[in-house]
Amino acid sequence: MKEFGGPAAFIDRSDINTDEIIPARYLTEISKAALKPHLLEDLHLEGGFDPQSEEIQNARVLVTRSNFGCGSSREHAVWVLEVNGINVVIAESFARIFRQNMFNCGILAVELAKHDLDRLFKLQGKVHVAVDLDAEQLIASSDNGSSLTCPFSLNPFDKQLIAAGGWLAYADAKY
């Protein structure tokens, strides 16, 4: 099975919508690769946000708050993560369509309890997240030596989708 995890980027805001993840003006693209430069292009954070920052550009894991991916159903919002190498999003909760799109693409949407998420946000320094799918836990370690382990639970069906490499492969084999 695919490995999940890597350097993490933190976005401390709830209700980030898919228009912010990939604006509608790029929906005329008919290839996933063309979305790559536009990751989180319209995201506004108090205190500023730079989608070109090293933290975002190097990220394999995105850590955010609640209701991530609300709004438009556009799967482009998952693809733009995918083509930028992000294979895990960690949040307190997700909008339904976005969460389904993640697993449908064979990548991971992890829901963490609020107190675990708070602890994750408090880690200082550069954070690396390793996901253990079988044990259903993730280990976040900072370059300053601190680390923490958070349990999560994965719906068995979502696990099957990940193992199959996505919903299309799963459904094609089964139905």
Add this chain to the structure above:
Amino acid sequence: MGQTITEKIFAAHLRDTPSPGNMVLDIDVIMCHEITTPIAIMDLVEKGMDRVCDPNRIKAVIDHVTPPKDAKTAMQAKIMREWARRHNIKDFFDIGRNGVCHALFPEKGFIRPGNTVIMGDSHTCTHGAFGAFAAGVGTTDLEVGILKGVCAFRTPRSLKVEVSGTMPKGVYAKDIILNIIKQLTVNGGTDKVIEFTGPVVEQMDMASRMTLCNMAVEAGATSGVCMPDLVTAQYLWPFIKDEYDSPESAAKDYRRWHSDPDAVYERVLELDVSRLEPQVTYGYKPDNVKDIGEMAGTPVDQVYIGSCTNGRIEDLRVAAAMTSGKKIADSVRAILVPATPAVYSQALDEGLIKIFMDSGYCVLNPTCGACLGMSSGVLADGDVCASTTNRNFSGRMGKGGMVHLMSPASAAAAAITGVITDPRSYLP
């Protein structure tokens, strides 16, 4: 234990239970538009899976940017068009016959009570107004729907909203749903279906019910749904008259889908509309909702009347009645977009288009256009728009623009005054 309408529809369409709590359903209607479908088509072609489960279950339209604004949108349309031809999809609506999907497909009678419906579009929940389970999905779900006619959902939980009281003058379905979203917040409905019930909903026409269900997703809900009844049957009558003796007999048959009295809900919200004021959004989230009086006087640069939420003939009638004989403010650009050719044509017959044009509106062909900031009225940085659409996200109608969501009556009032205005002072 009783069942909700959604549980009944799920049970009737169950194909597989891959794990407890996950259900794979047979899908009756798979709807496609040119923004999310071409990329699905290209992917299926690339994988050597360019097939469709059943061309009759697929309905397709070019609606978001039409006629095309540039070479890229023209290519999206072309991919759809050629795909529809290749697979003999007869219900395909191209330029001249096309309109906003969630207004056009109901008009064509494609959605029936008890149906399962998916589309690569978050406002697919609109079709729940017919007593169907209708959900927006992403491209992969759409691909599997096209290919296999199935889609997976978590077992739905339901949330009931009971709307009672007397609708005050100047208050419409749009004000009700904005107020409901304010109460539920943007994720209060996540993984749930919102059932709209109560005497006020029972008395609503289909256009108003569609306005309610349309915005269920703005509360994070999987879908919205109304009980199918005589109003539903009368709306559908031209399409079902070979199946039933009368609209009454159809309505009686539809009762089998109704939620049982002892069905279980996660939450019941009661809303008495008797004292409800016209509502308006502020900020960038659809649950940022206030009474219009609190926002009155806010200058607007553009007024946009249209979309799958409020671009139907009923909406145009309300706005036209207020606009008749008046000019729009000099500082305002007003854009009217009838949602479908039938709406446009009806509005012409009724003289509404002339009222809007005489008043200073620009009248466009049916399209999504500026609703999602892709064409036909995109906002400039700093522009403020009074809009009958459903989303006020930052950048939604153009980068740096601010969108205030409101009813067609409130939008028409803003066009006349140039500022956010309580529509009750302008109602005939």
